[in-house]
Amino acid sequence: MKLNAGISRQISLSMALVVLGIIAMVQISSYALYFWLLRQSPDALCDITNPWPEKEEVIWLIVTTICSLLIAVLAAGRLSRRILTPLNSVAQSLRAVAQGDLSARAGSDQHAMGEAAQLVSDFNLMAERQQHMAQQRAFWNAAIAHELRTPVTILRGRLQGINDGVFPAEPAQFQSLLKQVEGLGHLIEDLRTVALAESGHLPLQKIATRLDEEVASVVELAEPLWQAGGFRIEVALSVSVVECDPIRIRQALLAMLENACKHATPGLIRISAEISQGYCHLAVADQGPGIAPAAAQTIFEAFQRGAAVSTGKTSGSGLGLAVVKAIALAHGGFAVWQPSSLGGSQFEICWPHSASA
Incomplete structure (x- = not known):
């Protein structure tokens, strides 16, 4: 298994390996040299009056020094490439981004060290988000x-x-x-x-709320809208008291109800609520025609109008469901779409349910 060591550890290990390699080369070559000298001219090694190295020893010193330098240079070059190549790539990309080119990305290779490779990945992720934000x-x-x-x-x-x-x-x-x-x-x-x-600054005033009363007030408020469109409302709530911001939840429910009245075919609209897996689910379901599958991925984004499957209608500002998602996120929850049991679409706002509510 490959260890994902830090740069400092890898530098230490690399230098240690270089030193050990040089020591091993010197020791092995010295044994080989003196073994050869003892066989060729044993008298020369026993001359204690001559303090200078023999010609063969001088050659051995020069060769081992050159080999040691080559090993050190090759190891240092390989190590510096693994560190500096991704860093230089990030530096060049940073200059490009500073000049307005948000499409610039840093490059790396499979031999880059852990922190250097992570730096390249983090920079590319940041640049991608910056580009996406600029486009948005x-x-x-x-x-x-x-x-x-x-x-x-x-x-x-x-x-x-x-x-x-x-x-x-x-x-x-x-x-x-x-x-x-x-x-x-x-x-x-x-x-x-x-x-x-x-921006994370949507104000909330969470209190224990009678959800049935809030739903009833929204249905009464939207009565002219759903009656004029030929709709009838069915309310099926299996939860009564929840902890939430009642004003924001009414706003989200009204947005989902208006969305159904604008895009669904006249018929039944069902408002339901239940507790499931620690979340309160407040849903609005209609009888159709539903939305195109491609639009389901972006239906809660601002200004994304989902065309109906059969009618192709895209009326509205494209902000209603974005408001639903925003209120859900502010409550620590989420908003989802799924096909409804009535044959159309079901939009849900879900937020954590407190057992003490």
């Missing part, structure tokens, strides 16, 4: 501008029309303008919720 930031800027442009254009056109006398200044016109302003405010609040959750 550009995408968010374009998506936010697109979502804000429509209501602002409508408001400007209507107000300009009223000012020019094209539209009469009557309550119906102002009610229409107010509706656009409310939609704009809702969009801004959704953006704020998602942004705060991603």
Whole structure:
């Protein structure tokens, strides 16, 4: 099994091996030299009046010194390549990233030492995340501008029309303008919720909450929406008291309910809640048509509108389910999609359940 030793340990081991190799070479070659000298000219070795080494000994000293230097240079070169090659690659990539090239990646090889290889891996992961964040930031800027442009254009056109006398200044016109302003405010609040959750600053006030009462209030609030769409609501709760932020949970449930009313075919919508594996699961299920399988991976991301399987509808801002995910993460939980037993989609917000709740 290969040991994943640190750089300091590997340097120490490498230097120790070099020293041992040189000592072994000197000892073996000295035994061989004097064995040969004893056979060829034993009298020369017994001359104690001559303090200078024999010619053969001088040659042996020169050869062993050169061989020792070669061993040391080769070992040091191999060791430095294993350390400096990945470090130089990281340094070059850092300069490229500093100049704005977020696609720069450091290279390494299979002989790189443990810490050096880990440094390359960590740098590449950081650069990949930075590139992804830059792409997401550009995408968010374009998506936010697109979502804000429509209501602002409508408001400007209507107000300009009223000012020019094209539209009469009557309550119906102002009610229409107010509706656009409310939609704009809702969009801004959704953006704020998602942004705060991603930065880890979404405020929560967790208390013991009667979930049945909160669900009933949301159903009553959304009654005009689901009745106008031809839907009927069924509530099936197997849990009553949970610990959560009731305002945020109502917000998430309303977002899931609005999503179902916008994208599902008219029919039954079931709201259910249960405790499973230490989590409270609050789900909204519809009868179809469901979502495309490819969209299921990104359905909870901001501005990702999942097209229905059969209708292809993509109405909405693309923030409703992102808000659901943000609230779930703020509660220490998660949001999931799965096919529902009714034949359509089921969206769930799940958060840890406290036994004392």
